[in-house]
Amino acid sequence: MLVVAEHEQLPVQDARTGKPEAWNTLFKRYQLPLYVYVFELVHNEQASLDVVQETFISAVRHLAGLQDDEKFGSWLFSIAHQKCIQIWRRKGREREFLEEQSGAPPEYEDAPSDVLVRKEQEEAFMELIARLPVAQRSVLLLHFVEDFALEEIAEITGAQLGTVKSRMHYAKKALRKLIEETNL
Numbered sequence: 158m159l160v161v162a163e164h165e166q167l168p169v170q171d172a173r174t175g176k177p178e179a180w181n182t183l184f185k186r187y188q189l190p191l192y193v194y195v196f197e198l199v200h201n202e203q204a205s206l207d208v209v210q211e212t213f214i215s216a217v218r219h220l221a222g223l224q225d226d227e228k229f230g231s232w233l234f235s236i237a238h239q240k241c242i243q244i245w246r247r248k249g250r251e252r253e254f255l256e257e258q259s260g261a262p263p264e265y266e267d268a269p270s271d272v273l274v275r276k277e278q279e280e281a282f283m284e285l286i287a288r289l290p291v292a293q294r295s296v297l298l299l300h301f302v303e304d305f306a307l308e309e310i311a312e313i314t315g316a317q318l319g320t321v322k323s324r325m326h327y328a329k330k331a332l333r334k335l336i337e338e339t340n341l
Contacts, residue, residue, distance in 0.1 A: 169226035184213060187230065190303055191237050197283070197298050198241045198291060208244070212237040228312075231305060235313040238295065245291075285335045293328030296321055 167186070171179035191212060196205040215236050223232055286294055295314060299305045307325065311318045 167226070167229055169220070169223070169229045173220050173223075180213075180217065183216075183229070187233055191233065194234065194298055194303060195237055195241060197287065197302075198295060199244055200287065204244060208237055208240045211240050215240075228309075231309040231313050234299065234303065234305070235315070238313050238315075281339070282336075285332060285339065288335060289328055289331055292316075293324050293331060296324045297328045297332070300325065 168176070168179035168182050172183055188209060191209045192205055195208045196202065199205055199208070212233060216233055219236075223229065286297060289297070292314075296310055299310045299313060300307065305313065307321050308318060310316075311321045314321065316324070
C-alpha cells in the first residue's frame with residue numbers, strides 16, 4: 158500500500174535538487190510496488206525490471222516538470238504505465254501480445270509443504286486477474302493493490318474518469334465470473 162502517513166513527507170523537493178539520499182528513499186518506497194504492477198501487466202521478469210529502471214531514469218530526467226509533489230506516486234506509476242504500452246507497441250498490436258501472454262500464466266515454483274493455503278489462494282487469485290484484459294487488469298491493480306483513487310488512475314492511464322469507472326465495473330464483473338467458474 159502506498160499510503161504516506163501525514164507526518165511522513167516524501168523527499169521530492171530534495172530529489173529535484175539532485176540529492177542522492179532523496180532518490181534512494183523514493184526508490185526504496187516505490188521499487189517493489191512498481192515492479193508488482195508492471196509484472197502483472199507484462200508477465201515477464203526481465204521486462205518488468207527494465208521498465209522499473211527506465212521509469213526511475215525518466216523520473217530523474219523529468220522531475221522538474223512535476224507540478225504537485227504530492228502526486229509523485231501517481232506520476233511515477235503513469236510513467237511505468239506508458240512504458241508498458243511502449244512494450245506492447247514494440248511487440249505488435251496489443252491483442253497479439255496479450256494472446257501470447259494469456260496462453261500460459263506465469264509459472265510458480267512448487268511450494269514447500271509448509272506454505273499456507275492463503276498464499277496458494279493469493280496466487281490463484283492473481284492468475285485470475287492475469288486473465289482479464291489489460292485495461293481492466295490495470296485499473297484493478299492500481300485501485301485495490303496500489304490503493305490509488307479512481308481520479309488518480311485516470312491520470313495514470315490517460316483515460317477519462319468515466320472510462321476508468323466503466324473498466325472497474327466490467328473488471329469486477331469478469332473477476333466474479335472467473336471466481337465462480339474456478340470455485341476459488
